[in-house]
Amino acid sequence: MENKKIKWGILSTGWIAHKFATALQVVDNCEICAVGSRNLESALSFASEFNIPKAYGSYEELVKDIDVDVIYIGTPHNLHLENTLLALNHNKNVLCEKPMGVNEREVNIMIDKAKEKNLFLMEALWSRFLPNIIKAKDLITEGQIGEVNFLKASFCIRSSGAQQYRHFNIDLCGGTTLDIGIYNIFLSLFLLGKPDKMVAVAGLNDQGCDTNSSYVFNYGKEKLAVMYSSFLADLPVVAEIHGTKGKIILEHMWFCPGNVKLISDTGVEQIFDFEINGNGYELEAQEVVHCVLNEQKQSDKWSLEHSLELVRAMDEIRHQCGIVYPNHDL
Structure with a gap:
């Protein structure tokens, strides 16, 4: 268990994805194995910057990668539901940037899908872990x-x-x-x-x-x-x-x-x-790694019910x- 590495896929290549990928460099028991963007050139540039072995020019290709354990979703708010469901439907654990959904209905849809698929899901509210x-x-x-x-x-x-x-x-x-x-x-x-x-x-x-x-x-x-x-x-x-x-x-x-x-x-x-060892985002990432390695489907520190209360x-x-x-x- 201690030697197992959780393999991350980064969905999007924007500013917040750069922050998160930087933080993953100091997280124990993990590595970034793939990045996906709607633009292959952007994915290749991101992969080069962080020494990521695989770059995809679509989100669909990323979530189909059999090596990926967890998808980090760093797209704008309006895409969180769509992107989270895409990842969950391809049997990927998900860390979705805040707000997880733009309303309670969307958050409940994500939670129901994660439970149906028996997968880990957490909202990336980094301040909770600082x-x-x-x-x-x-x-x-x-x-x-x-x-x-x-x-x-x-x-x-x-x-x-x-x-x-x-x-x-x-x-x-x-x-x-x-x-x-x-x-x-x-x-x-x-x-x-x-x-x-x-x-x-x-x-x-x-x-x-x-x-x-x-x-x-x-x-x-x-x-x-x-x-x-x-x-x-x-x-x-x-x-x-x-x-x-x-x-x-x-x-x-x-x-x-x-x-x-x-x-x-x-x-x-x-x-x-x-x-702290990095920019702060590593703390939420470390929680995800801990939970996935221990087969938890949600975090005790920032649970799905916490996300519901917030939304x-x-x-x-x-x-x-x-x-x-x-x-x-x-």
């Missing part, structure tokens, strides 16, 4: 900041893409909620659990994509999580969790590898630093804001 996020959770569980009463999280970047770019294109399931707001929503669910109530508002472009979005989760009488995401503004991408005995601060680009600052109500400050929250936010994806929200 040590700074895990440490924040541990500090709360240990009571280091007392009773949590307020969480604030933001993810705002000014996007320079044109209106047909995926950030702003309704046909590509654009908008901030699924693309970057998902991290805020994940953090609140991960640290505080399922809220009693959600309230959301958004600014929509002419196509109906949310270019600005704000959402509040209510956790009872006084506890709130206040979150916002934007493609129109550059703001510090930070998260803070406040309690009766202190606060936890996840500094700029909090959803990435970083440190954790713990500040007591008396002003005593502690900073927790963490060493249900995003569905509710989109419903309240009037965000509809014409080819998906049937």
Whole structure:
């Protein structure tokens, strides 16, 4: 078991696929054996960059490769269902980039197919596996900041893409909620659990994509999580969790590898630093390798039910804001 290598196939050759392939270089018990693209030239270039032995000019050829154990899907949101089903129907385990589906219906279709085929399936939400996020959770569980009463999280970047770019294109399931707001929503669910109530508002472009979005989760009488995401503004991408005995601060680009600052109500400050071997994506990949080697069909750390909880929250936010994806929200 310890010497067995899980063989990966990379489906797509975009930016996120490059990040993931880079991370796989430091993951134990695995290797990349194939890459597939809709363009053979792109696949060959990617294969050359990462020393991958096989390159395919279609996704269909990739999933038919008998040597591949797991397919990593790094395509845009609107293709996740189609690409995941393609891989599962060819008996490949799947790690699908977040969001796994653009709505609960799509996620359930993927889950049902994985169960039917008795295959592993996981959403690639890398932040769940980062040590700074895990440490924040541990500090709360240990009571280091007392009773949590307020969480604030933001993810705002000014996007320079044109209106047909995926950030702003309704046909590509654009908008901030699924693309970057998902991290805020994940953090609140991960640290505080399922809220009693959600309230959301958004600014929509002419196509109906949310270019600005704000959402509040209510956790009872006084506890709130206040979150916002934007493609129109550059703001510090930070998260803070406040309690009766202190606060936890996840500094700029909090959803990435970083440190954790713990500040007591008396002003005593502690900073927790963490060493990782790569760019951070290797941690979710290592979880997949562990699960597949142990014949698990889902991760205990980021289960299929977790993915369902996340997409249900995003569905509710989109419903309240009037965000509809014409080819998906049937």
